[in-house]
Amino acid sequence: MAASKPVIAYLFTTFPQSTETFLQREVIAMRGLDADLRLYSLWGGGGTFRGLRVAKFNKWRLFTLLWMIPYEAWRRPEVLRQLLLGLITRRPPSWLNFWENMLGAGFACLFAREFRRNPPALIHAAWGGAPATAAWLLWRIDGHRFSAAAHAYDIFEHGGDWWLRQKLEHAAFVHTSTEMGRRALIERGLGPEKVVCIHRGLDRLPVFKPLRRDRSTLQLVCVARLVEKKGLDHQLRIYAALRAAGVSFAARIIGEGPLRAELEKLAGKLGVAGNITFTGHLPQHEVWNQLGWADVLLHTGVIAPSGDRDGLPNVIPEAMSAGVLVVTSPAAATTEAITQGVTGLIAPVDLPSDWVESLRRLAHDDAFAEKLRATARRWVEENFDAHKNAARVLARFHQTISAQADAATTPVPNR
Numbered sequence: 001m002a003a004s005k006p007v008i009a010y011l012f013t014t015f016p017q018s019t020e021t022f023l024q025r026e027v028i029a030m031r032g033l034d035a036d037l038r039l040y041s042l043w044g045g046g047g048t049f050r051g052l053r054v055a056k057f058n059k060w061r062l063f064t065l066l067w068m069i070p071y072e073a074w075r076r077p078e079v080l081r082q083l084l085l086g087l088i089t090r091r092p093p094s095w096l097n098f099w100e101n102m103l104g105a106g107f108a109c110l111f112a113r114e115f116r117r118n119p120p121a122l123i124h125a126a127w128g129g130a131p132a133t134a135a136w137l138l139w140r141i142d143g144h145r146f147s148a149a150a151h152a153y154d155i156f157e158h159g160g161d162w163w164l165r166q167k168l169e170h171a172a173f174v175h176t177s178t179e180m181g182r183r184a185l186i187e188r189g190l191g192p193e194k195v196v197c198i199h200r201g202l203d204r205l206p207v208f209k210p211l212r213r214d215r216s217t218l219q220l221v222c223v224a225r226l227v228e229k230k231g232l233d234h235q236l237r238i239y240a241a242l243r244a245a246g247v248s249f250a251a252r253i254i255g256e257g258p259l260r261a262e263l264e265k266l267a268g269k270l271g272v273a274g275n276i277t278f279t280g281h282l283p284q285h286e287v288w289n290q291l292g293w294a295d296v297l298l299h300t301g302v303i304a305p306s307g308d309r310d311g312l313p314n315v316i317p318e319a320m321s322a323g324v325l326v327v328t329s330p331a332a333a334t335t336e337a338i339t340q341g342v343t344g345l346i347a348p349v350d351l352p353s354d355w356v357e358s359l360r361r362l363a364h365d366d367a368f369a370e371k372l373r374a375t376a377r378r379w380v381e382e383n384f385d386a387h388k389n390a391a392r393v394l395a396r397f398h399q400t401i402s403a404q405a406d407a408a409t410t411p412v413p414n415r
Helices: 021-032 059-075 077-089 095-117 130-142 152-159 164-168 179-187 232-244 260-270 284-293 315-322 352-364 366-383 386-409
Strands: 007-012 036-041 047-049 052-056 122-125 146-149 174-176 195-197 217-223 248-254 276-280 296-299 325-328
Touching (some): 007 021, 007 130, 122 130, 130 146, 130 164, 146 386, 174 179, 179 195, 217 284, 217 352, 232 248, 232 260, 260 276, 284 315, 296 352, 315 366
Parallel strands (some): 122 146, 146 174, 174 195, 296 325
Antiparallel strands (some): 047 052
């Protein structure tokens, strides 16, 4: 009889989430590699995804913590002691992060019995916040081996997650998708051998569209949540500089967020409202249609006052794969995909004249534009294939599971 496949339990904050297509692609690729996944969503989400059940954490169950916490504390008093010590010796960076960690702790307490009855071979936390807290506590309570992913939000927002290093130092390995993230985690004290950088990816490559020959009116697109770290106020000033320089353009800003009204007001004040369409949130297939329309993708990311920043936004390699030219700010990890004059162009957000010069060249220099497009597509093919990159993550899962099995069967020498 063939041996059964090891079960990997994936813990998400919210799954599926329309703004987190990179995680959906990872799951799709894992399934294509015949991985046996058990999916859990800690906040919202749930239902099914590509034929897989997504177990949803029903919040009403938190009331049962009134007796589950004493029960688990009785079973593992040292775990409760460590949690209480952490609560009185650490200050959370924000109330949101505090409650994210409490959500993870609640999930661990309430699902500990289920994981005890039907243990997975490995638990993987898809985020360094609530999911990593849950995975870490499940390890503390019953010894379940776990790994975790850490994203820019986990690492940088308000100085990073409250318990991040303490949780991740016990993970079998930590997956981050940028070298920026890997360096930051090592600087926080994690061993270099523990942190692995593996890019995300596309589950399939789109058709590579031809360069639009008449770009006398540039068609510009931005795909971003309307939040501070996207630097969209700078982008509007770039549009104003384009208009002042006599560069004809039409721009579409795709996304929704709390700054929308403020940005629309600023566009009017700068005199570029007639050149810009705020589309609001669009489904992923429509985003691809917008990339089909665009000549150039603009990304004006900055480091927000909270410390939050992008890693490598998925829309950049998406645009590169489709043949859309990219001009980006150098903030965060965008330059891990965009090399100046090779796969795209880079300009500081506080120098609109540099953006005007870059966009003017892309409007008129066909040979240069074609060179950038071809090299950018090649970068995506080599570095941003979801199936190849998921296979690397899955190999780490299996390596961890095998090492755990070997440790369990290795006899302890007599002393």
